Amino acid sequence: MNVSYSTRQREAILDILRRADQPLTPGEIRERANQDSAGIGLATVYRALKAFMARGVIAQVEIPGASPCYEMADRGHHHHFICQHCQRVYDLPGCVRDLEALAxxxxxxxxxxxxxxxxxxxxxxx
Ligand SMILES: [Zn+2]
Ligand SMILES: [Zn+2]
Structure with missing residues (x-):
């Protein structure tokens, strides 16, 4: 019974990341999870994220000066914008042309x- 409960919680966490249009911090994931079903703790979120990372399902977005956030690994090539006021990280679809010409x-x-x-x-x- 405990197992299916935690499986449901993990599914809920993955679903939040799937629906998100930007990378989310563990705190933001917990916030959104508790809007649907209360009682998901931060430790549960971290455990789930670790498991999904190990399976290559999600990726950590590392931005200097921002707290670590997470997104689905299958999003394709894209970049990020970080707001220096609210610290939120946004997805930027696509890429820059001729970037490699800098080298x-x-x-x-x-x-x-x-x-x-x-x-x-x-x-x-x-
Ligand atoms: Zn902002
Ligand atoms: Zn690029």
């Missing part, structure tokens, strides 16, 4: 990261 001609670029910093529309309205 010297005889270098081989294997991957890149682009992070935009600024203020989100919510924070600008205030």
């Amino acid at each position: 010297p001609r005889d270098f081989q670029v294997q991957r890149h990261e682009v992070i935009l910093y600024g203020l989100c529309s919510n924070c600008l309205e205030r």
Whole structure:
């Protein structure tokens, strides 16, 4: 009985990440989980995230200066915007053209990261 209960909680956590249109911190995941079904603790969220990470289902988004947040691993290539006021991380679909042209001609670029910093529309309205 305990097992199916925790399976349901994990499914709920994964569902939140699936529906989210931006990476979420463990705290945000817990907040959203408790809107549907109360009683999901932060420790449960962390345990579930660890398990999903190990299975490669979700990915951690690491941004210097932001707390770790998580998104589905199958989102495809994209980048992030971090609001310097509310610290929320937003998805930016797509990529930048000709980014690799920044590297010297005889270098081989294997991957890149682009992070935009600024203020989100919510924070600008205030
Ligand atoms: Zn903001
Ligand atoms: Zn890119």
